[in-house]
Amino acid sequence: MIYLDQAATSWPKPPEVLKAMTDVLENAGGNPGRSGHRLSIAAARIIYDTREEISRFFGVSDPLRVIFTGNATHAINLALKGILKPGDHVITSSMEHNAVMRPLRNLEKRGIRLSIVPCASNGTLDAKDIGRMVASDTRLVVMVHASNVVGTLLPVAEVAAIVHQAGALLLVDVAQTAGIIPMDMTAMGIDLLAFTGHKELQAPPGIGGLVIADHIDIAQIDPLICGGTGSRSESEEQPDDLPDKFESGTANLAGIAGLGAGLRWLKDRGIEEICAHLKTLSRMLIDGLSAFPEVKIYGTLDPARSIAVVSFTVAGRHVSEIGFRLDEEYGVLSRVGLHCAPAAHKTIGSFPEGTVRLAPGVFTTTEDIRLAIRAIGRVIRS
């Protein structure tokens, strides 16, 4: 089996991640921050240590500004719904996943003005187009770091400069890039960063987070969920302390332990090395697919401007048939359709049919890619 659906979720997970998850449930299974006994403290320590590792990983100095959520979608909802108020203006790109588009459409109904900056058909965004849409009431710009459909990287640092000049905030969805591109929020000018654990951070599903830059005043962010935090229990009001203000309810301890192990595993493996490996695989995929005249590849076709996510269609054939036969006849696992990103498919011109998406990961070998391309050739020629 050749798993080329890493952009949906990474698989397999490193054994160290699975071990950390079983270890924590066996040996540190108390409720963190609720009781004062050793199991509760052991659990709280694992969560705090992971918070520290995440803050270092993304380049913020205060670990308490790492807010754990269920996934990137949850983190994006927290940021958007916590900050935007009726009358505010928000800008996004036309390459967004529904994790961004749907909360924005929902907020639009509550009196928030939404502008969508059109991207080019290869998924690229001209930062100046954001500048042209900025107005005096622009509160926030939200954008994906790299498209989950075609892998195109968006110019985050350039957009950040424009956004900050206008006195607005920048929220970036790094679901696809965290773990494969070295990232420093401060250097990139990101005010709020939404990540998920289960993709290239190698963690299990069900854990993600919102990282709030050191200079952001948290008073301007309302919690998405209120409830028990184990702190200030005498009060029926939600506390203002970080991270408790945004983290009500018992945490996903096993997920957080897995996330910590995933980060340590990535550090050992080296993100620069992973990045270089994926560029090689991406080049192979683009070159291999380009040899078939009936195949149309979307995106920049340039591994220097994209992550290793390659989308294609075959003239006269449905993507569902290609995906099914790749799985059934050759054990090549892809994802076909709209990838929860109708706006992105409209931008690249593949709506409503969608594309076949191939996304290799850190465990994918060059031999896997060679075999996958041979399989694709056989499927499209028969």
Add this chain to the structure above:
Amino acid sequence: MTLYGVILFHTTSSVLRVEKRLIKEGFAIRLVPTPRQFSSDCGIALRFDWNDHERITSMLGEEKVEFAAIHFLDANPV
């Protein structure tokens, strides 16, 4: 006989952050359940040797560490 003091915090994350810092400085400290006589919070607190009281409080002040309160525990373990 050791006399103890206890530092109360608003969040578990803050306790753990300060615990790490104090261990690094070589203080003999221990996490204990928050003594009920001082707070209704359900979490943990940081117990220290009362002899270190001044050094610890000045360090917390210098580093602008947020905490809820510091109490003298006497010789009670918690």
